[in-house]
Each structure stands twice: as C-alpha cells, then as structure tokens.
Amino acid sequence: MKEKENLHKTFHRNKTVAVMFICLAIFMGLIGRLVYLMVFQSEYYTQKAKELHERERTIKAARGRIIDANGEVLADNKTVCTISVIHNQIEDAEEVIAVLSKELDLSEEYVRKRVEKYSSIEKIKSNVDKETGDIIRQYELAGVKVDEDYKRYYPYDSLASKVLGFTGGDNQGIIGLEVIYEEYLQGEAGTILTVTDAKGVEVSEAGEERVEPVNGKDLYISLDMNIQSYATQLALQTMETKQADSVSILVMNPQNGEILAMVNVPEFDLNNPYTLPDTVDTEGLTEEKKQELLNAMWRNGCINDTYEPGSTFKIITASAALEEGVVTTSDTFNCPGYVMVGDRRIRCHKTTGHGAEDFVQATMNSCNPVFVTVGLRLGVDNYYKYFKQFGLLDKTGIDLPGEAATIMHQKENIGEVELATISFGQSFQITPIQLAVTVSSIINGGRRVTPHFGVRVANTDGSDSQSFAYQVKDNIVSEETSATMRYILEQVVENGGGKNGYVEGYRIGGKTATSQTLPRGSGKYIASFLGFAPADNPQVLAIAIINNPQGLYYGGQIAAPVIKQLFENILPYLEKMDYNSTKSY
Amino acid sequence: MAERISSRRKSNSGSRYMDYSLLFIVLFLLGFGLVMVYSTSSYEANLDFGDSAYYFKKQLGASILGIIVMLIVANIPYHFWERFAVLGYAVSVVLILLIIPFGYEANGAKRWLRIAGISLQPAEVAKLGMILFLASMICSMGKQIRHRKGFYTVLAVPVPIALMLWRITSNMSSAIIVMGIAVLMLFVSCPDYKRFIILGLLAIAGAALVVFMIVKMAEGGTDSLDFRGARILAWLDPEAYASGKGFQTLQALYAIGSGGILGKGLGASMQKLGFLPEAQNDMIFSIICEELGLFGGIAVILMFILLIWRFMVIANNAPDLFGALLVVGVLGHIAIQVILNIAVVTNTIPNTGISLPFISYGGTSVLFLMIEIGLVLSVAKGIRLKDL
Numbered sequence: 004m005k006e007k008e009n010l011h012k013t014f015h016r017n018k019t020v021a022v023m024f025i026c027l028a029i030f031m032g033l034i035g036r037l038v039y040l041m042v043f044q045s046e047y048y049t050q051k052a053k054e055l056h057e058r059e060r061t062i063k064a065a066r067g068r069i070i071d072a073n074g075e076v077l078a079d080n081k082t083v084c085t086i087s088v089i090h091n092q093i094e095d096a097e098e099v100i101a102v103l104s105k106e107l108d109l110s111e112e113y114v115r116k117r118v119e120k121y122s123s124i125e126k127i128k129s130n131v132d133k134e135t136g137d138i139i140r141q142y143e144l145a146g147v148k149v150d151e152d153y154k155r156y157y158p159y160d161s162l163a164s165k166v167l168g169f170t171g172g173d174n175q176g177i178i179g180l181e182v183i184y185e186e187y188l189q190g191e192a193g194t195i196l197t198v199t200d201a202k203g204v205e206v207s208e209a210g211e212e213r214v215e216p217v218n219g220k221d222l223y224i225s226l227d228m229n230i231q232s233y234a235t236q237l238a239l240q241t242m243e244t245k246q247a248d249s250v251s252i253l254v255m256n257p258q259n260g261e262i263l264a265m266v267n268v269p270e271f272d273l274n275n276p277y278t279l280p281d282t283v284d285t286e287g288l289t290e291e292k293k294q295e296l297l298n299a300m301w302r303n304g305c306i307n308d309t310y311e312p313g314s315t316f317k318i319i320t321a322s323a324a325l326e327e328g329v330v331t332t333s334d335t336f337n338c339p340g341y342v343m344v345g346d347r348r349i350r351c352h353k354t355t356g357h358g359a360e361d362f363v364q365a366t367m368n369s370c371n372p373v374f375v376t377v378g379l380r381l382g383v384d385n386y387y388k389y390f391k392q393f394g395l396l397d398k399t400g401i402d403l404p405g406e407a408a409t410i411m412h413q414k415e416n417i418g419e420v421e422l423a424t425i426s427f428g429q430s431f432q433i434t435p436i437q438l439a440v441t442v443s444s445i446i447n448g449g450r451r452v453t454p455h456f457g458v459r460v461a462n463t464d465g466s467d468s469q470s471f472a473y474q475v476k477d478n479i480v481s482e483e484t485s486a487t488m489r490y491i492l493e494q495v496v497e498n499g500g501g502k503n504g505y506v507e508g509y510r511i512g513g514k515t516a517t518s519q520t521l522p523r524g525s526g527k528y529i530a531s532f533l534g535f536a537p538a539d540n541p542q543v544l545a546i547a548i549i550n551n552p553q554g555l556y557y558g559g560q561i562a563a564p565v566i567k568q569l570f571e572n573i574l575p576y577l578e579k580m581d582y583n584s585t586k587s588y
Numbered sequence: 589m590a591e592r593i594s595s596r597r598k599s600n601s602g603s604r605y606m607d608y609s610l611l612f613i614v615l616f617l618l619g620f621g622l623v624m625v626y627s628t629s630s631y632e633a634n635l636d637f638g639d640s641a642y643y644f645k646k647q648l649g650a651s652i653l654g655i656i657v658m659l660i661v662a663n664i665p666y667h668f669w670e671r672f673a674v675l676g677y678a679v680s681v682v683l684i685l686l687i688i689p690f691g692y693e694a695n696g697a698k699r700w701l702r703i704a705g706i707s708l709q710p711a712e713v714a715k716l717g718m719i720l721f722l723a724s725m726i727c728s729m730g731k732q733i734r735h736r737k738g739f740y741t742v743l744a745v746p747v748p749i750a751l752m753l754w755r756i757t758s759n760m761s762s763a764i765i766v767m768g769i770a771v772l773m774l775f776v777s778c779p780d781y782k783r784f785i786i787l788g789l790l791a792i793a794g795a796a797l798v799v800f801m802i803v804k805m806a807e808g809g810t811d812s813l814d815f816r817g818a819r820i821l822a823w824l825d826p827e828a829y830a831s832g833k834g835f836q837t838l839q840a841l842y843a844i845g846s847g848g849i850l851g852k853g854l855g856a857s858m859q860k861l862g863f864l865p866e867a868q869n870d871m872i873f874s875i876i877c878e879e880l881g882l883f884g885g886i887a888v889i890l891m892f893i894l895l896i897w898r899f900m901v902i903a904n905n906a907p908d909l910f911g912a913l914l915v916v917g918v919l920g921h922i923a924i925q926v927i928l929n930i931a932v933v934t935n936t937i938p939n940t941g942i943s944l945p946f947i948s949y950g951g952t953s954v955l956f957l958m959i960e961i962g963l964v965l966s967v968a969k970g971i972r973l974k975d976l
Contacts, residue, residue: 015904018776018778019776019903019916020900026896026923026927027896030889030892033889033934036934036936037882037889038882041844041845041849041877041882042848044845045847045849047845048842048845052842052843055842055863056858091862121831200631202635
C-alpha cells in the first residue's frame with residue numbers, strides 16, 4: 004500500500020515539477036519581452052510619452068510692420084484670438100460643441116471631431132475677432148482655451164493691395180511684399196513647454212521651458228502713401244470715365260529705382276482678400292474656378308502681365324539708333340503715310356503721311372515709317388544687341404513675386420518685317436515695369452537701376468537697421484545719347500503728340516502709345532503714356548496704362564492727361580517734401 | 589529541497605512544519621503591493637476624493653483582514669474543508685447567477701455583488717470553489733481519472749462555471765483562469781502527457797485561427813466585429829487604435845518603455861497622472877516598470893517565481909493527494925493570473941482585464957488569495973517532518 008502511494012507520488016511530483024518549469028519558461032519569455040520594451044524600445048516610448056506629457060503652446064511673434072516713405076504704417080497687427088480645447092479638462096462636451104459651433108460659425112460636426120479627439124490640446128479656430136474671443140471667454144467653459152495672438156491688419160484696406168500683399172492663417176505672406184520680405188517680417192515664434200497630467204493640469208515640480216519669440220522686423224518701403232492714394236483716385240476715375248477694364252499707374256524715381264506708387268485698379272480689400280468683388284456671381288462656381296478668379300483679382304498688372312508697349316517703345320529704338328550712330332537728330336525723312344518692308348506695306352497712323360520731317364519731329368509725330376526706316380538701318384544684329392544691352396531680355400529684379408519675362412522673338416527668327424514691327428513696339432511683349440526701368444536708364448545717363456520698394460528693415464524700436472543695396476548697371480547708353488533723348492522727349496510733350504501731358508511751370512518729357520491688343524481687329528486697345536520730370540534732370544517717372552477704354556483710345560488723348568493731373572499734384576508735393584535732395588541718387 | 593528542510597529540522601522531528609519562506613514572500617508581495625497602490629493611486633485619489641490615501645487605506649484594511657483570515661485558515665486542518673466541496677461549487681453558481689438581478693457595475697462591467705455593505709466578486713469565490721471541488725473530486729475518483737471517461741468528466745466540471753463567468757459577467761479572464769486551474773489539476777493527477785500536449789496544441793491552433801479570422805474580417809470592414817474582435821486588432825497594432833481599444837495598452841507601453849533600465853524612481857511615474865486608466869489596478873505592473881525600471885519589473889517576477897517554487901515544494905511534500913491538489917490549484921491560480929497580467933500589460937497577448945495577485949488594488953482579490961495561502965500553509969503544516 005505504502006509502495007503504491009509512493010509510486011503515485013512520484014508521477015504527481017514529476018508533474019508538479021513540470022508545471023513549475025513550464026511557468027518558469029513562460030516567465031523567462033515575459034522577462035525577454037520586458038527587456039525588449041525597456042531597453043531596445045525605451046527611447047521610442049520615452050519620446051512618445053514625453054510628447055504626451057508635454058503641452059506645447061506657441062507664442063506667436065508679432066509680424067513686422069510695413070511702413071511707407073513718410074512713416075505711415077501700411078500693414079499692422081491687431082490682436083485676435085485662437086480658440087482651442089483641452090480634451091481632458093472638458094466637463095460638458097455637448098455644451099462646448101454647441102457654444103463653439105454657434106459662436107465661431109462652424110459646423111457641429113467639425114467641432115465635435117476636434118472636441119472628442121484625445122490629445123493634449125486641439126486647435127479649433129485661429130484669427131477669431133477679439134470680441135468673439137471675449138464672448139467665448141465669458142461662457143467660462145471648462146477645457147476651452149482662448150489665447151490671444153496677432154493678426155495682420157491693413158489700415159488702408161485696398162491701398163496698394165497688389166503691392167503689399169496679405170498673409171494667411173499662420174501669418175505667412177501669400178502675395179506681394181509680404182512674401183518677398185517674409186524672412187524679415189516673420190520673426191520667430193516662441194514656445195512654452197509645460198509638463199501636464201492627463202487633465203492638462205500643469206505638474207509644478209516639472210517646471211516649464213520657455214523660448215521667447217523674436218518679433219519680425221519692420222519693413223520701410225519707398226512707396227509714398229500720399230502719391231499712391233492720389234494715383235489710385237486718378238486711376239479709378241479714369242477707369243470709370245473711360246469704362247476701361249483696368250488702369251495701372253506706376254510712379255518711380257528713375258535715378259535709383261525706388262517705386263513711389265504702383266496702382267492697379269481694381270484693387271482688392273487686403274482685410275478680406277478672399278472675397279470676390281460683388282459684381283462676380285459666385286453662385287455655383289467650383290472651388291477651382293473661384294481660386295482662378297481670386298488669382299486674377301490678386302494679379303499685379305505692372306509686373307505679372309506683359310503687353311505690346313507700342314509707341315512708347317520708340318524711345319528704345321531711338322536710343323539704340325542714336326547710340327549706334329545710324330541716325331542724328333537733324334536727319335530728315337519723308338513720310339508718305341506708309342513704308343514698304345519687303346513686299347509688306349506698313350501704314351503710319353496718319354494715313355495721309357507726315358511729309359518731310361527730321362528725326363525729332365518724327366518722334367514728336369510718333370511716325371511709324373521713320374522708325375521702321377531707322378530700325379532697318381540698325382539691322383537685326385545691332386537691334387538685338389541693344390535690346391540685350393538695355394536689359395530687356397532679363398527681368399528687372401523688382402522685389403515683388405511673379406515678375407513676367409519678356410516675350411521676344413528668337414534672334415534667328417527676326418526678319419525684316421519683324422524688325423520693322425519691333426521698331427515701333429509691336430510683335431513682342433514686355434511688362435510695364437520693364438518699360439519704366441528701361442526708359443529710366445536711358446534718361447538718367449545710362450544707369451540701369453533695379454526697381455524696388457524695400458529700403459531697409461529695422462526693429463520696432465528702430466534698432467538694428469539694415470538697408471538694402473540694389474544692383475546698378477552702368478553705361479547702358481552714353482551720357483550724350485541720354486541727354487539727346489531727354490531733349491527729344493521733352494519736345495514730344497512741349498510740341499508733339501504728348502502735349503496733353505504738359506504741366507505748366509515744369510519741364511516734362513514723355514511719349515504716348517496706343518497699341519491694339521491681340522488678336523488684331525478685336526477693337527481693343529491699350530492707351531498709355533510715359534512721362535518724367537524735370538525733363539533735364541529726371542527725378543520722377545510715371546506711366547499710365549489704360550486697358551480697353553471705350554470711345555477715345557489714343558494714349559495722347561486719354562493717358563497723357565492722367566499723368567498731367569498726377570504731375571500737377573505730386574511735383575509740388577515732391578518739391579515740398581524736398582524730395583530731390585534727400586531721395587535722389 | 590525536501591532534504592534540506594529535513595536536515596535543518598532533524599532535531600525536532602515529528603513536529604509540525606510552518607513554511608516561513610512562503611509566509612515571508614507573501615507578506616513581502618502584500619507590503620510591496622501596498623506601497624505601489626499608494627504610489628499609483630495617490631494623485632488621482634487626491635483629485636477625486638480629496639484624500640491621497642483613499643485607495644491605500646481600503647487596500648490596507650483588506651490586507652489586514654486577509655492576513656487574519658489566512659492565519660485562521662492556516663490553523664484549521666485542510667480536510668475540514670473537504671465536506672464543503674459540493675457546497676462551494678453550488679455557492680459559486682448561485683453567486684454568479686445573482687449578478688443578473690443584483691450585480692452592480694463598475695468600470696463598465698457588471699461583476700460585483702454587494703452583500704451587507706461589502707462588495708464581492710463572485711469570480712474570486714468561483715476560483716477558490718473550483719480548487720476545492722476538483723481536489724475533492726479527483727481524490728474520490730481514484731484511478732478512474734486515468735480512463736477517458738474520468739478524464740473528460742474532470743475536464744467538464746469547470747465548463748459551466750467558466751461559461752457563466754464569460755457570458756454573465758463578461759469576464760473572460762476569470763473564465764480562462766477557472767479552466768486553467770482545472771486543466772492544471774487534471775494534468776498533475778494524470779500520469780499521461782500525450783493528451784495534454786494534444787490539448788495544448790489544439791488550444792494554440794484554435795487561438796491562431798480566431799486571430800486569423802478576425803484579421804481577415806477586419807480587412808472587409810471593422811463594423812461587424814464585437815469588442816473582443818477589436819481588442820485583437822488593437823493588440824496587433826495598438827498605435828492604429830490609439831484612441832480606442834488600443835488606448836490602455838499603448839499607455840501601458842509608454843509607461844513600461846519610458847521606465848528604461850533603472851526607472852524614474854519610486855513615485856515619479858508620469859503615466860499614473862491620469863494617462864493610464866486602471867493604473868492602481870490591472871495596469872499596476874506597468875507603473876512598477878516605469879518607476880522601478882527593468883530591475884524592479886524583473887524583481888517582482890522573481891518573487892512570483894519563488895512563490896511558485898514554494899508551492900511546488902509544499903505540493904510535492906503534502907501528506908496526501910487532497911492536500912497536494914489544493915496546493916497545485918492555488919499554484920495554478922496565481923501562476924496563470926501573474927502570467928496573464930504581465931502578458932497583457934506588455935501587450936504580449938490581447939488586452940483582457942486581469943489583476944496582478946497581491947499587488948493590484950482590489951479587496952476581494954486579496955482576501956481570497958489570502959484564504960488560498962492559508963490553505964497552502966495548512967497543507968504545509970500537515971507535513972510531518974519524519975515523513976520527508
């Protein structure tokens with residue numbers, strides 16, 4: 004009996020030992036798993052846990068202001084609120100969803116998704132008006148945070164909208180100067196890192212890490228708000244009376260490239276850049292189409308669009324011809340009302356012909372046959388050489404985004420006919436800014452300047468000022484040719500086609516242009532006038548471009564008076580501002 | 589091992605044996621558990637009840653009661669309980685059934701009964717009842733257990749209880765433990781290995797098949813899956829279910845992983861600050877790892893290995909089969925629960941609610957575990973040193 008009992012016990016014992024070893028084996032496996040998690044995966048999980056425990060709050064940097072030549076602030080910041088929720092501090096989720104969707108005008112679904120998401124902090128909406136933020140704050144909802152922060156604000160709404168540009172939700176520049184000077188304006192956001200428990204309550208022993216924000220620098224630009232507003236009024240008035248599609252006015256200092264005004268009406272409201280004009284029916288438009296319309300609204304015609312310059316380009320032909328010596332001011336021509344180029348007959352705008360005239364008179368008359376003749380005298384090689392020398396093949400390098408390049412024939416494709424049309428400014432396209440800069444360099448003694456707005460950046464308290472330097476290319480034309488051109492262009496305004504641009508008491512130079520837009524025969528024209536003053540020592544150059552005017556469309560008749568009015572007002576102003584002594588090159 | 593005990597106690601042969609090693613291990617685990625319960629729960633307890641020792645005090649009370657009950661049970665000869673074997677089984681069934689009308693919910697599951705102001709988990713009663721009933725039954729069966737019929741009879745005994753625990757209380761882990769205890773006791777009492785190996789392989793194959801099916805189903809859309817299915821998907825990729833079923837597991841992994849080799853120091857856990865649900869309960873092991881590091885985690889596992897080793901020694905020296913089976917049952921209970929708990933918190937197996945014996949917060953659990961330890965000590969006392 005005892006033996007049997009022992010036998011029993013033997014296998015029982017063996018089995019109990021087996022159980023023990025099975026357990027041991029499993030425990031070893033679990034220890035292995037622990038080693039894997041706590042040694043090899045430790046870094047990964049430590050990082051993840053740190054992210055979970057630390058709540059990062061951004062302290063936005065104030066974006067630098069944009070300030071005009073008179074110290075007027077054109078782009079400023081105003082206080083707005085960012086609304087966020089802290090999941091674990093929310094007590095009444097339904098109420099939070101209801102209040103936020105009501106006050107912020109958001110869909111309930113959108114808010115719910117964010118409120119119910121398990122995260123340390125979740126942003127609901129930024130750039131909320133301070134008033135709305137205060138209202139939400141008054142609800143005293145647990146778990147809802149209202150943080151104050153800055154938003155871009157443009158005190159003059161639509162003034163220089165296409166130049167200044169605007170910023171997006173994260174205060175980043177979208178178009179205009181806001182984009183180009185982003186690195187200076189933006190500043191650096193600061194952060195506060197706090198260790199919190201699951202309810203978002205700060206764990207005091209852990210302390211907080213704080214990185215202070217660096218505010219953006221103020222940008223000082225050459226644009227003069229007074230000139231810009233007056234030019235805008237003029238442009239609007241012209242657009243209305245001429246029922247034009249758009250009107251652009253560009254005012255710059257030809258000596259150093261500083262732009263004083265750049266108007267492209269219709270402008271848009273910088274404080275509501277995503278609102279299309281009332282005239283556009285947005286009903287039933289696709290997002291894509293809407294975006295297209297917005298892009299069109301934001302376009303800066305002086306820079307982003309090219310056009311056939313027409314007769315204003317005769318300035319370039321004349322300069323090249325004078326510089327090359329193929330023509331002198333006293334050379335005489337005869338205009339029968341047309342000129343034959345190969346088998347093609349190119350008409351003058353005066354079909355009866357200008358008769359006998361010298362080169363100065365021909366320019367005053369804007370006589371096409373004479374300029375065709377002069378162009379042909381230059382020949383393709385020379386013409387192309389000067390085209391390049393004047394910088395017309397390159398972009399001007401203006402400090403605005405999206406500058407369009409010149410659309411020009413390939414040199415090998417230029418035949419006599421093409422050369423003839425180029426000579427009076429047709430069959431190729433340039434931007435208005437390109438024309439302004441090229442003429443500037445011809446009349447300022449041959450220095451090609453870089454057009455620009457940005458003068459300097461500095462901290463708000465004026466410290467750490469940093470001026471920008473711009474490239475100047477010398478000897479585009481000789482001083483002599485430059486003086487001759489100033490003389491000829493003054494004659495154009497005094498006695499020629501540009502006499503509507505004459506301002507009493509001032510010496511004005513200029514040139515008119517009337518170009519038909521492509522396709523030819525559409526009956527659409529661009530009327531323009533380029534003027535500068537004083538004619539003997541140009542300090543200011545202005546271009547007016549009227550796009551598709553109704554009724555009269557000659558540049559001399561409708562564009563020249565615009566510049567005349569502009570000059571009548573700004574020339575005394577610039578003198579009073581002592582512009583010449585402080586701002587001249 | 590037995591030889592060592594005999595040599596040490598040779599002088600007073602014939603005296604009764606008290607297993608102080610076991611007693612020490614259990615008291616150590618209990619004390620360590622109290623420290624960890626306080627550490628893990630104080631922050632939340634302070635926020636919720638304004639008393640950082642809220643959970644600690646309740647656990648301390650249960651532990652003291654447990655020690656008293658253990659000492660009483662240890663001094664009652666274990667054969668006394670044999671007569672209650674059938675009653676124990678019946679009581680288990682009744683208590684579980686009582687949950688349907690009278691049970692109350694906590695943490696989203698209906699698992700508790702409240703009797704005279706004391707809350708009780710019928711599952712804990714059922715585990716003890718199962719150990720007692722099976723020990724008694726196997727003893728009375730004698731050699732019949734070696735036959736097919738006897739084998740399957742024993743295997744069938746825990747099935748109703750397990751099914752009830754699973755279906756009524758939605759407590760699959762307790763059901764698994766009850767089944768596990770039964771299989772282990774059966775394993776020890778049969779000389780056969782082959783059947784168990786086949787049984788084990790079948791279980792593994794079955795589990796693999798279920799996982800495979802769920803993954804296949806999930807590919808066609810997760811809507812049709814119940815919460816257990818989702819748990820399995822969350823197990824395979826907790827980060828993909830970070831805000832749902834994988835949340836607790838992922839938080840536990842953050843705790844364990846961020847502990848590193850040496851831990852953040854006792855009391856310095858971040859995850860217990862509300863990030864990890866059930867930190868003082870099922871998930872306490874992950875906070876141990878976070879605060880005490882890999883060393884702390886392994887030390888706890890070693891204590892349980894020592895505990896199981898003591899059980900084995902006592903079982904193998906028990907005066908009779910009934911005593912040995914009681915100890916094997918307790919061994920099975922504790923070993924399975926520890927293994928499952930650590931496997932869950934390390935995401936080695938899918939998440940299922942299961943506490944860590946002696947350490948996790950929970951009054952019923954501690955009380956019944958101490959009763960079981962009392963039984964084991966009683967069996968140990970039955971060892972007459974001259975028998976060794």
